[in-house]
Structure formats: structure tokens, C-alpha cells
Amino acid sequence: MKKLLGLLAVLCLSGWIAGLTGVAHAEPDRFVLVSHAPDSDSWWNTIKNAIKQAGEDFGVTVDYRNPPSGDLADMARILEQASARNYAGVITSIADIDVLKKPIAQVVGKKIPLVTINSGTTAQSEQLGAIMHVGQPEYDAGKAAGERAKAAGAKSFLCVNHYATNPASFERCKGFADALGVDFKPATLDTGSDPTTVESKVSAYLRKNPGTSAVLTLGPNSAHPTLKAIAKLGLKGKIFMATFDLSPEISAGIKDGTVAFAIDQQPYLQGYIPVAVLAIMKQQNTQDLAKVMAALKASPKAKARFDAYGLAPVYGARHISSGPGFVTKDNIGKVEKFAGQYR
Numbered sequence: 001m002k003k004l005l006g007l008l009a010v011l012c013l014s015g016w017i018a019g020l021t022g023v024a025h026a027e028p029d030r031f032v033l034v035s036h037a038p039d040s041d042s043w044w045n046t047i048k049n050a051i052k053q054a055g056e057d058f059g060v061t062v063d064y065r066n067p068p069s070g071d072l073a074d075m076a077r078i079l080e081q082a083s084a085r086n087y088a089g090v091i092t093s094i095a096d097i098d099v100l101k102k103p104i105a106q107v108v109g110k111k112i113p114l115v116t117i118n119s120g121t122t123a124q125s126e127q128l129g130a131i132m133h134v135g136q137p138e139y140d141a142g143k144a145a146g147e148r149a150k151a152a153g154a155k156s157f158l159c160v161n162h163y164a165t166n167p168a169s170f171e172r173c174k175g176f177a178d179a180l181g182v183d184f185k186p187a188t189l190d191t192g193s194d195p196t197t198v199e200s201k202v203s204a205y206l207r208k209n210p211g212t213s214a215v216l217t218l219g220p221n222s223a224h225p226t227l228k229a230i231a232k233l234g235l236k237g238k239i240f241m242a243t244f245d246l247s248p249e250i251s252a253g254i255k256d257g258t259v260a261f262a263i264d265q266q267p268y269l270q271g272y273i274p275v276a277v278l279a280i281m282k283q284q285n286t287q288d289l290a291k292v293m294a295a296l297k298a299s300p301k302a303k304a305r306f307d308a309y310g311l312a313p314v315y316g317a318r319h320i321s322s323g324p325g326f327v328t329k330d331n332i333g334k335v336e337k338f339a340g341q342y343r
Contacts, residue, residue: 027061028055028059028060028061029060029061029088029089029278029279029282030060030061030062030063030087030088031055031060031061031062031063031087031088031089031090031091031275031278031279032062032063032064032065032082032085032087032089032090032091033047033051033062033063033064033065033091033092033117033271033274033275034065034066034075034078034079034082034090034091034092034093035047035064035065035066035075035092035093035118036066036067036070036072036075036093036095036119036166037066037070038066038067038068038069038070038193039066039068039069040193040221041070041193041219041221042220042247042340043219043220043221043245043247043267044066044267045340045341046267046268046271046340046341046342046343047064047267047268047270047271048064048271049268049271049341049342050267050268050269050270050271050272050275050342051064051091051271051272051275053272053305054271054272054273054275054276054279055275057276057299057301057302057305058275058276058279058280058283058301059279059283060088060275060278060279060282062275063087065078065081065082066078070163070165070193072095072096072099072100072165073099075095075099075100076099076100076102076103077103079092079100079103079104079106079107080103080106082107082112083103083106083107083109083110083112086110086112087112088112088113088278088282089112089113089114089115089274089278089281089282090107090112090113090114090115091114091115091116091117091274091275091278092104092114092115092116092117093116093117093118093119093120094116094118094119094120094121094124094125094128094168095119095120095165095166095168096165096166096167097120097124097127097128101128104128104129105128105129108128108129108130113131113278113281113282114128114129114130114131115130115131115132115133115134115274115277115278116128116130116132116133116134116135117133117134117135117270117271117274118135118265118267118270119135119138119166119168119169120133120135120168121133121137121138121168122137122318122319125319126318131277131278131281131287131289132274132277132289132318132319132320133319133320134269134270134273134274134277134313134319134320134321134322135265135270135321135322135323136265136266136321136322136323136324137321137324138168138169138171138172138175139171139172139174139175140175140324141172141175141244141263141265141323141324142171142172142173142174142175142176142179142216143175143176143178143179144175144179144263144324144326145172145175145176145179145216145242145261145263145324145326146175146176146177146178146179146180146216147179148242148260148261148326149176149179149180149214149216149240149242149260150179150180152240152260153213153240154180154213154214154240155180155182155213156180156182156187156209156211156212156213156214157176157177157180157182157187157212157213157214157215157216157240158187158189158202158205158206158209158212158214158215158216159172159173159176159177159184159187159188159189159216159218160189160191160198160202160215160216160217160218160222160223160226161173161188161189161190161191161218161222162191162192162193162198162217162218162219162221162222163193163218163219163221164190164192169218170184170188172216172218172244173187173188173216173218176216180214189201189202189205191222193221193222195221195224195225196225198221198222198225198226199225199226199228199229202215202225202226202229202230203229203232203233206229206230206233206235206239207233212239213239213240214239214240214241214242215230215239215240215241215242216241216242216243216244217241217242217243217244218243218244219243219244219245220243220245220246220247220249220250222243223243223245223247223249223250223253223259224247224249224250226241226243227241227249227253227258227259230258231258236258237257237258240260241253241258241259241260242259242260242261242262242263243259243262243263244262244263244265245262245263245264245265245267246262246264246327246335246339246340246343247339247340248339248340250262250339251327251332251336251339254327254328254329254332255329255332257329260328261326261327261328262326262327263323263324263325263326263327264323264324264325264326264327264335264343265322265323265324265325266311266312266313266322266323266325266343267322267343268305268309268311268342268343269306269311269313269320269322270322272302272305273296273313273320273322276296276299276302277292277293277296280292280295280296289317289318293315293320297315308342309338309342309343310334310335310338310343311342311343312325
């Protein structure tokens with residue numbers, strides 16, 4: 001009996017000491033990713049999958065927060081809440097720097113590490129005090145797409161913009177237009193994201209401007225209804241169409257020749273890399289980005305993910321580019337099975 005009581009006393013004392021040191025109840029670091037996307041935007045499902053897998057690989061927890069309707073004022077409030085909750089790290093898109101700079105300043109002001117992703121520029125990211133930006137240079141991606149269209153004979157185009165509330169979206173249209181040598185403003189259509197409205201506006205534009213030789217859509221929300229409009233107008237295979245991002249419908253369009261190519265910004269990397277970077281910084285207690293990137297490159301789990309999904313980040317001195325990559329008939333087979341999940 002004395003031995004049993006002695007053992008219990010030791011166990012209780014050990015538990016008390018562990019409680020003091022935080023060993024017994026230590027919880028994983030919790031990060032949050034705040035996006036500008038409405039609930040209806042399925043493209044972000046890939047990023048949701050990425051942050052879940054990165055959390056598993058690096059032993060952290062990651063929340064996903066977004067404004068249900070895509071309202072940027074609502075996004076700003078979510079960022080304010082994030083700073084109040086004292087997350088170990090915050091990841092956010094820069095949908096509109098003027099709207100978001102104040103709540104982002106609150107995050108940085110509380111010494112919470114910040115990584116920006118997706119929309120916005122590296123210059124804006126640095127201005128906001130972020131550690132790094134992980135995304136695709138939008139203007140460069142649009143221009144590269146426009147150069148491909150020009151090589152195919154395109155001289156005019158329509159840019160179908162379903163998220164004109166995000167100023168960075170116009171960089172895609174402008175880059176494409178500059179490659180063709182035309183003005184992007186009259187060629188850009190603000191459609192909103194309602195599928196019926198997008199299809200109606202695209203159909204009306206193409207009827208009014210029958211000489212349009214190319215169409216650029218900025219993602220699945222505008223690509224899907226545009227594909228329907230093109231089919232109904234009898235322009236399938238007769239008009240050059242390119243789009244940003246992937247989906248099963250876009251993949252089918254590439255295979256049947258309706259879509260020349262999809263510009264893949266590898267969104268999985270935009271979710272996975274920021275989580276990995278924040279986790280490595282925390283776990284290794286370092287702010288040296290060279291060391292952090294070296295650790296990320298050397299991570300067997302990260303390498304296995306990237307190899308499995310055919311992803312290739314481009315590492316810079318401070319920032320990491322996730323794209324652009326081009327998906328065509330030649331490589332669609334390699335990425336099709338991952339579209340909507342990891343590509």
C-alpha cells in the first residue's frame with residue numbers, strides 16, 4: 001500500500017511539474033489563413049487542402065477564414081479578429097491594400113508573423129511588413145499568356161473579370177493586352193461572379209464585337225459560363241480562349257480544343273508554403289529566410305508532396321513564386337487527376 005501511495009505521489013508531482021513547464025498540455029501552434037474569396041469560389045478548395053496537409057506535416061493547426069460573400073470590409077474585420085486572437089502566425093491575400101492595410105498593421109503591430117499570398121505584389125507585401133509573399137506575378141502571367149495568344153494570331157481580345165473588386169485582377173488583363181499591343185480597358189468586362197450574368201454579358205459582348213479573336217477568363221467562375229456562351233454562339237474551336245486556373249470543366253475544354261491553355265498559379269503552394277515557413281521559423285526560432293527556405297527544401301514531407309503533385313516553387317531571396325505554369329494538351333494528363341484538389 002505504501003509503495004502504491006508513493007507511486008501515486010510521484011505521478012502527481014510529475015504531472016504538476018509538467019503542467020508548470022507546459023509539457024503535459026502543450027498544444028500545437030495555431031495559424032490562420034484569411035482569404036478574400038466568397039464561399040462560392042471553389043478554386044480555394046485546393047488551398048484549403050494545402051493548409052490541412054501542411055499542418056499535418058509540420059505539426060501545427062491552421063484555420064481558414066473568409067468573407068462568405070467576398071465583401072472586403074468583412075475580410076478586414078476578420079483580420080482584426082485574427083490580431084485579437086493572438087495567432088502564432090497570419091497568412092492573408094492582399095485583395096485591396098487600401099482596404100486591408102489598417103487591419104494588417106494591427107497584426108504586424110502585435111508582432112504576429114505575417115505571410116501574404118495570392119493577390120497583391122511583393123512590393124505591397126514588403127510595405128505591409130510581411131515576411132514574404134507567395135504567389136504569381138499577375139502582370140507577368142497575363143503578359144506571358146498574351147504572348148502565346150499573339151503567336152497564335154490573336155489581335156484583339158475580351159478579358160472576362162469576375163472579381164473586379166480585387167484591383168490586382170486587372171493586372172492580368174493589362175499584361176495580356178500589352179502583349180497584343182491593345183488597350184485593356186475597353187476590352188475588360190466586369191461581370192460579377194453569378195454564372196447566368198457572366199454568360200449573358202459575354203454573349204452580348206461577342207455578338208456586338210464579332211471580330212474579337214481571343215477571350216481570357218480569370219478563373220473557373222468566369223471560365224465555366226464563358227465556355228457555355230462560346231458553345232451556344234457556335235464559336236467552339238473558332239475563337240482563341242485561355243484561362244487562369246484549373247477545374248474539371250477547364251480540363252475538358254483543354255482536351256477538346258476549346259481552351260488553348262490554363263495558366264496554373266499552383267495554388268497548393270500558396271497554402272502549403274506559408275504554413276511551412278511559419279512553422280519552421282517558430283520551431284527553429286529563426287527569422288533567417290535563407291535558413292528557413294533551406295529547411296523547407298530539405299523537408300522530406302514537403303518534397304514528397306511537391307513531387308507527387310508535380311509542383312515546382314521558384315525560390316527568391318525573400319519571396320517565393322508559385323507560378324505561372326501553363327497547362328496544355330501536352331501536359332494535361334499529368335495534372336488532370338489533381339485538378340480541384342492539389343492543382
